Amino acid sequence: MALSRTSLETAIHEKIRSSGLRLTMPRRAICSVLSAHEEEFLTTSEILSAVEMNGLAIDPSTVYRTLDDFAEIGLVHHIHLGSQPGQWHLTVDHDHQHLVCESCGRTTLVPTIEIEPLFEVLRRSYGFHASLHHFAILGTCADCEPSDGHPHG
Amino acid sequence: MALSRTSLETAIHEKIRSSGLRLTMPRRAICSVLSAHEEEFLTTSEILSAVEMNGLAIDPSTVYRTLDDFAEIGLVHHIHLGSQPGQWHLTVDHDHQHLVCESCGRTTLVPTIEIEPLFEVLRRSYGFHASLHHFAILGTCADCEPSDGHPHG
DNA sequence: GTCGCAGATGCAATACTTCGCAAAAACAAC
């Protein structure tokens, strides 16, 4: 079962401290936003806006640096859903992959466990272990693919 | 068989004209560079440098806009091999996909025809037609994956 | 060839991201 929001934040703070990073106001502020939006993917500017809505002021450069620092300790990562800037979220419970339709923009979530077997072939043929956490899979969804028996409307 | 460089450029010019775009000096200059580096993937700044080395001067914003225009008519596209800026090339003869090792940076090319069947499952389960031309597949190569019987050295 | 106009360009302004550095804060030792 999922952690409550406050115990999630506590666990995050633990991880920051135990990784040798200091627990500062900007880092708390960013953690708070990420915890409150656990189901979403936020851009740096969305994170910054949310921090400001909480009545706190931090510098944009601090947001960029903090996210990079958090990524280094495995606390967060970002994905690219298209040509847009990366979108960030907590790494915990991130067990799905994104199919993004280049035509209508819709995103479909697919459990990672369904995707991983596809890449088994790459492992066998090339010894290459694909990691599926950085880029979405782009393409055309059922509704937008005219020849597929799933027409729009 | 591949076209010679001059007939490749002629074919490109044809495509520009027939798509309703005008054939201007900056566009010729960029086409020339792309044709001369048909086997490579160039960033916008590499393209700009190459244009300047040919004794021509165009504005950076023109490079961005031209590449976007060319992409719209299917003449070029770009890929992201990692966190770096996108890399551009002519669309003709682009029949492979990139496996990029996040550990050592090496890129392995895989024929697209080998990869497409993997995504057949997504089509059957989700009606999603994956297009494999925008993002590289990131992961760990055989040499960098310690537990795989392909140690470094 | 000239003319006219839609489309393309250069330039400046803006937006977004990264970097260097001095000041400030975290935190361990006392």
Added chain:
DNA sequence: GTTGTTTTTGCGAAGTATTGCATCTGCGAC
């Protein structure tokens, strides 16, 4: 609590990408 060391921050500057707009140009009509 105070002190000292190291990390982190905000700020300014630099680097990179995008946008608006006046000027220029490709090219079709004549």
